[in-house]
Amino acid sequence: MKEGYKGKYKIAWPDKHPDTEKFPKEILALKPSFITVYEDRMFIEMLGGQSFYGVVAYAEDFKEPGKRFHHGNKKLINGLWFYSDFIDLSKEDN
Secondary structure, eight states, X not given: OTTOOOEXXXXXXXXOOGGGXXXXXXXXXXXXXXXXXXXXXXXEESOOTTOOXXXXXXXXXXXXXXXXXXXXXXXXXXXXXXXXXXXOOOSTTX
């Protein structure tokens, strides 16, 4: 986010976005399908289409847009959340 990237970046061939080579190697090692960057958050999506999961990283100065805002399914560390449309990790023992 701090590097000024904004938009959706496809990681896989044949439509791989050329700027993705500049992303941190730790992110690319996850082999994401897409990376979507906004001013205040970044989604690293592992699957696409009808089912998806991944992580979302929030900027330190992120402001929740409202009371009903949903960060993700499971907080991993401050500012980093796991999200999924088919896995529920909201329980403490998961």
